[in-house]
Amino acid sequence: MPTAFEAAVLPHLDAAYTLARYLLRDDEDARDAVQDAYLRALRYFPGFRGGDARAWLLTIVRNTCRTRRRRERVTARTAPFDDDLHSPIESDAAPLPPAYDHIGDVSVRDAVERLPEEFREVVLLREVHGYSYREIGEIVRVPVGTVMSRLSRARQRLRDALAPSVTPTASRDPDGAAV
């Protein structure tokens, strides 16, 4: 007989593992973080008054992952993430990014994993978990406008990072579809 906690939160184990795996980029770390997050969630569960259990759990998973990464980063920068410092200046004259018709030989995943954590998490929550800007804002605890600008910059970075290895296409699919 599953408890209320198990019924509410266990169904989201796949989502929790997915987020941890991409955030930590290491399977063992991800498993440990997920287990840790579930134990934390169990303790906080009496304060959970319904709503989106998956978002609630992912918030805890995300914070657990941050704690773990911070612990590892002994020599890491001490300055907090600054949205303005991390913004590539968008130039009006910037060339159009290439189409991703031939993305096969380019590792989009590598590019995603190399994004700064603050960018990576919003991309994952949007593209993999399908959350709205408002929901991402609640999970990551930043305003909606910040979610939007981080997503925009993250995607720009991905386009930039992927650009050099994208094969120029002579005959481009007019739909720009990734085939």
Next chain:
Amino acid sequence: MTSDAIAAMTCDQLAPMLDPFLDGELDAATRRQLAEHLERCPRCADRLARSRALGVAIREQCPALSAPDDLRRRVQAAIRQDPSTAPSLSPSVALPAAPSSTPRAALDDPPTLPHPRSRQRSASTPWARRAVPWLAAATVLLAVGGGGWTLGTAHERALASGAARGIGADAVRDAVVASHLRSLEATNHLVDVVSSDRHTVKPWFDGKLDFSPTVVDLAGDGFPLIGGRLDYLAGRPVAALVYGRGRHVINLFVWPIDPGSADGGAHAAVTGTAMRGYNVRQWDAGGMTHWAVSDVAAPDLDAFVRLVRQPPVSPATSAPEPR
């Protein structure tokens, strides 16, 4: 900003709105204006297509994962052994409602900015003033919770008329994708009958269609049935079965094969294409033609198609995903 302002903006000024457009984060009026611009402007349409292609590529290469079985066992065991399962907890851990009430103890750093508790779209809030200038215009256009997006109505009209004349599979495919997009435009267009129960959805079509689509329950395989919709494609009423995959939607269109059409009945094998960043699968079976359309990654859609073609013998009993 009024939506009329969109018409006065340059392509470069509109560029920051393309991602929110794709993400379904623009309000309806802005979305419509931007869609009109996109119909006229190949440069912006191209940018949009590339943005969508990037999204598809990310979803394909960073797919949702399944937790390993041993992790599931580990987590279950850890939960059951934890002493704090006891109902009495210290008051310090009592917290307000989620998700805006995520445990403070789980936060590594205190939030430095006010947390958006309600739907905000005013540019006068402090966080909006912090937004970098080039984003400011787009920020005020945020309609949080606005779902879906729209594109290419002229395109759709042209294709719909073509489909009505019974022209080729490409036109049907385009019409199918257009219908998928239309279904996402507003949630009330997505389904006419909302039910995760195939025994509710299937009879709903009785009397509305001259055929009876097969409706399978794939919730146990991660494709919960959302409902059904009557649609009009290829010059005839068709059944649209709507399935979910996480937050994504799969439209499965079903109608009888037209023996008189040029390509009727010759596609027992599944053919797959991508169009405008959407994956499309087509096959014929049991006298019916099937089209599945979605922005889920190709492997996910292929898994869905396999399940539809060969449904699991006994319905899986695993816990359904509530989303």
